[in-house]
Amino acid sequence: MNNSVNIADIRKDYKLAALDEETAGLDPFVFFSKWFSEAEAAQITEINAMTLATVDIRMQPHARIVLLKGLDSEGFVFFTNYESAKGREIESSPHVALVFFWKELERQVRIEGYIEKIDEAESNAYFQSRPAGSRIGAWASPQSKKIAHRSIIELNYAKYQEEFPDLNIPRPEHWGGYRVMPHHIEFWQGRTSRMHDRILFEKNDTGNWERHRLAP
Numbered sequence: 001m002n003n004s005v006n007i008a009d010i011r012k013d014y015k016l017a018a019l020d021e022e023t024a025g026l027d028p029f030v031f032f033s034k035w036f037s038e039a040e041a042a043q044i045t046e047i048n049a050m051t052l053a054t055v056d057i058r059m060q061p062h063a064r065i066v067l068l069k070g071l072d073s074e075g076f077v078f079f080t081n082y083e084s085a086k087g088r089e090i091e092s093s094p095h096v097a098l099v100f101f102w103k104e105l106e107r108q109v110r111i112e113g114y115i116e117k118i119d120e121a122e123s124n125a126y127f128q129s130r131p132a133g134s135r136i137g138a139w140a141s142p143q144s145k146k147i148a149h150r151s152i153i154e155l156n157y158a159k160y161q162e163e164f165p166d167l168n169i170p171r172p173e174h175w176g177g178y179r180v181m182p183h184h185i186e187f188w189q190g191r192t193s194r195m196h197d198r199i200l201f202e203k204n205d206t207g208n209w210e211r212h213r214l215a216p
Ligand SMILES: Cc1cc2nc3c(=O)[nH]c(=O)nc-3n(C[C@H](O)[C@H](O)[C@H](O)COP(=O)(O)O)c2cc1C
Pocket: 046, 049, 062, 064, 065, 066, 067, 068, 078, 079, 080, 081, 084, 085, 086, 087, 143, 144
C-alpha cells in the first residue's frame, strides 16, 4: 500500500484520565450510565453506536455497528431486521458481545451476554417513533440478502409508499428489538505508556456483580 503515513507509526499516548475501583463503584449499569452521560456532555457524536459481535453455526464471528436505543436494569436494546444475517446468527447462538469506543474520552466498554427479542409491544412503540421514511425502509429492505441492483430496494420502497399512503405504517413482523443481558462488563480507560486501567464486572452464580481489575 502506498500510504502517505506509515501505519505502524500511528500511535497515541492516553493521558486524559484514570479509572479506579472507587469511581467504578459496585453496579456496572450505574457506572455505564455515568460514562454515557460524560460522553454526551463531551458532545461526542453517535455515542450510542456500538459494535455487535455474533457467531454463526460454523463458529465464524461477525461484527457490525448497531445503535443502542434503550438501556434499563436488564440490558442494552437495539433494533434490526430479525431475518438479517445477525438475526439468523442470534437464532443459532444467543451469545453476543458489544463494544463501545469513545475515543475522545480514551474509553472503551466491552459487554458480553445473552440476547433475546424484546416484547412485541416495545418493538411496536419504538417502530412508531421512527420517521416515516425509516419505517418504509424496514419494509423495503430484505436486510443482508444479496440483491442484483440497488433499483430492487428502490422499487420496493416505492411499492410500500403506495401501500401505506396515509403514513399509517405498521411494524413488519421481521423487524424489532433485541436486548443484550450482560454477564460481563469491562470498562477501559487509556493511560500513558499502555499502562491502561481495566475494571471488569462479572456476574457470579448468585446473580451478583463481582468487580476485578485486569492487567492492560
Ligand atoms: C453508525 C451505524 C449505525 C447502524 N445502526 C444499525 C442499527 O441500529 N440496526 C441495524 O440493523 N443496522 C445498523 N447499521 C447497519 C449494520 O452495521 C449492518 O450493516 C446491518 O445491520 C446488516 O448487518 P448483518 O448483515 O450482519 O445482519 C448501522 C451501521 C452504522 C455504520
